[in-house]
Amino acid sequence: ETGVTQSPTHLIKTRGQQVTLRCSSQSGHNTVSWYQQALGQGPQFIFQYYREEENGRGNFPPRFSGLQFPNYSSELNVNALELDDSALYLCASSWYGTPPTEAFFGQGTRLTVV
Amino acid sequence: GQQVMQIPQYQHVQEGEDFTTYCNSSTTLSNIQWYKQRPGGHPVFLIQLVKSGEVKKQKRLTFQFGEAKKNSSLHITATQTTDVGTYFCAAVPDNYGQNFVFGPGTRLSVLP
Numbered sequence: 771e772t773g774v775t776q777s778p779t780h781l782i783k784t785r786g787q788q789v790t791l792r793c794s795s796q797s798g799h800n801t802v803s804w805y806q807q808a809l810g811q812g813p814q815f816i817f818q819y820y821r822e823e824e825n826g827r828g829n830f831p832p833r834f835s836g837l838q839f840p841n842y843s844s845e846l847n848v849n850a851l852e853l854d855d856s857a858l859y860l861c862a863s864s865w866y867g868t869p870p871t872e873a874f875f876g877q878g879t880r881l882t883v884v
Numbered sequence: 885g886q887q888v889m890q891i892p893q894y895q896h897v898q899e900g901e902d903f904t905t906y907c908n909s910s911t912t913l914s915n916i917q918w919y920k921q922r923p924g925g926h927p928v929f930l931i932q933l934v935k936s937g938e939v940k941k942q943k944r945l946t947f948q949f950g951e952a953k954k955n956s957s958l959h960i961t962a963t964q965t966t967d968v969g970t971y972f973c974a975a976v977p978d979n980y981g982q983n984f985v986f987g988p989g990t991r992l993s994v995l996p
Contacts, residue, residue: 806987
């Protein structure tokens with residue numbers, strides 16, 4: 771077990787709806803990164819949060835947004851859902867360092883958009 | 885955007901055979917990590933490489949970082965059925981902060 775928990779584990783939404791996914795980071799970690807993993811592909815970086823600020827963003831539109839809270843837990847919000855948003859959403863927590871430290875992934879949220 | 889390639893996409897081996905996956909980037913990397921993801925699971929950290937030409941070993945696994953810091957490899961000696969899964973490299977290109985770019989992965993099947 772990594773100590774990183776995500777909720778919910780599975781979710782079905784209708785196209786156009788909004789969704790919020792949650793992640794509790796491992797104790798002692800101050801950085802959370804979110805990834806989208808389509809079936810059979812590698813995780814695609816969405817964004818990273820460090821000290822409650824966005825600290826880098828991948829090639830995702832503004833309808834993907836996030837938050838990090840003082841306890842370092844995080845949320846991923848997706849507005850105006852599209853069918854192509856169906857994927858496994860992974861969060862990974864780590865301790866901010868140079869070079870980057872080991873990331874611990876949660877089990878993921880499987881989102882299906884119909 | 886930044887891209888990291890991995891070959892092969894799939895590899896089927898007989899138990900006891902060796903396995904190697906390669907990770908390549910067109911740009912210099914500041915560091916690279918390797919992860920393993922079992923079917924239905926989440927990525928699990930294996931190793932991080934930072935220095936040019938670095939070689940690290942973990943039991944039957946050997947990891948290398950190229951001299952030019954543009955490629956890396958993972959070699960498994962005498963595969964076992966427990967090695968089944970997808971192996972991903974995750975690289976940080978120079979001047980890319982701390983944001984990792986994952987390769988598409990190599991899916992390993994081990995036949996008993």
